[in-house]
Amino acid sequence: MKLSHFSFKLPEELLAEHPAENRDEARLMVLDRKNKTIEHKLFKDVIDYFDEGDVMILNNTKVFPARLYGNKEKTGARIEVFLLRELNEEQRLWDVLVDPARKIRIGNKLYFGDDETLVAEVIDNTTSRGRTLRFLYDGSYKEFRQKLTELGETPLPKYIKRDVEPEDEERYQTIFAKNEGAVAAPTAGLHFSKHLLKRLEIKGIDFAEITLHVGLGTFNPVEVEDLSKHKMDSEEAFVDQKAADIVNNAKTKKKRVCAVGTTAMRAVESSVSSSGTLNEFSGWTNKFIFPPYEFSIANCMITNFHTPKSTLLMMVSAFAGHDFMKKAYEEAVKEKYRFYTYGDAMLII
Structure with missing residues (x-):
């Protein structure tokens, strides 16, 4: 695929300057890859799509005031x-x-x-x-x-033109952030509230925590039309044996394994065994995922709405299917979903 395949017109007013008032009340677009359907929900409704024994892979990196x-x-x-x-x-x-x-x-x-x-x-x-x-x-x-x-101050992305506000220090961190090292937040995780996590836990959903320290390289523009010639910057990632066991156990039982964010997806896809299971990992990854790509670990993902021609859009297009994702983004613009860091979310099942 070519860079130009990921171009679309994004009205500037859809770039979210502030987070939703409550973390779990951002909007949620649900894409069903099998049936090619699109639903419109709130993020807290994500619980309805998971059952006991399903797994969510969370990136517990913590943003430092960079x-x-x-x-x-x-x-x-x-x-x-x-x-x-x-x-x-x-x-x-x-x-x-x-x-x-x-x-x-x-x-x-x-x-x-x-x-x-x-x-x-x-x-x-x-x-x-x-x-x-x-x-x-x-x-x-x-x-x-x-x-x-x-x-230091909270490193909000440059598209946010306003000054950093006191709430940003808390809202630009996930509630499960632990390991300091990121210069940008793993934004899909920002939608989880303590209340929602507890409800998911009570329902029997398991959590596998990994770490990928998000660097600015994730957001570097792609400047070549031939995507195979683009080089990603390396980011440090850690997958411990406990997380690998949780994920592999769910895969064996044919449960839903959901990567929460492109960073979680990149981390687990960087440590796949020859038999398609998740390995323990500690090191650097510069993995660039774009269509066509066969995913080995997650069969579901949560992500935000990304900007045109971004490597993040390319990854989610590889996961959902390029044509289906194009249709979903046309719908998102029409329905005025909020894009980028503080924007709304998408669940792809």
Whole structure:
């Protein structure tokens, strides 16, 4: 398939600037792949599609406050620094993006906070906007990380034009977030409330928790028409034996196994045995899923509504079928579903 197959007109007003008032009361579009039907529900109705022994695979990554603002030495110019990944704990080296990048060169120093106790030195250029920073801080590593948390803000995606609000700190995390390391939320999981999780648990649905630390590479634009030539950035993922056992047991019993989000799907599809079962996994994955693709683990998925030509749209199209997904997105635009990070959800069964 070609990049142009995933183009569609998305009215700007359908990009969700705020989350739904209650997590589980976002809208839910239900796609039945076998019968090619579309239903319109609320997210809390998702419970009606699952039975005892079914499994939901949850990504328990936790978003850290990755966006910092510093001032360049001498000029005092305000510079945005977006933390991508820690390269070396002992030396406090980080891969970052800077904006505006044209002002930041090797050797420059940036000062953060009113007291300027946190300083970073630029030691390398990695991409047009990418830099490697060495942070200089007198305290312990624990105190250094605490300082980053204090100075950082919730890294809402750039399409959200408003300022970060107090509610974003809570709403841009899933309620099952545990393992810090993501710079963007696994958005399908944002729709689960504590009450809904408890109802699912009472009904007998099992949960398999995996971790995939979402990086900005997930959202990088595809710039080649031939999708086989696109390279995904690597993201760190962990699947422990307990999660693998829960999933494999459900598969053996022919139960519904639902990947909650494209990140959960990418993690489990990156660790498949030759017999089609889920293996324990710890490492990096750059798996890019686009049609045609044969999925090995999940037979159901929950996802948000994605933007045109995105790798996320390509994955869900591979899962639901390209023509059916195209029809569903036409329906979503017509019915004014909310798109992207804080938008509505889709259940594909």
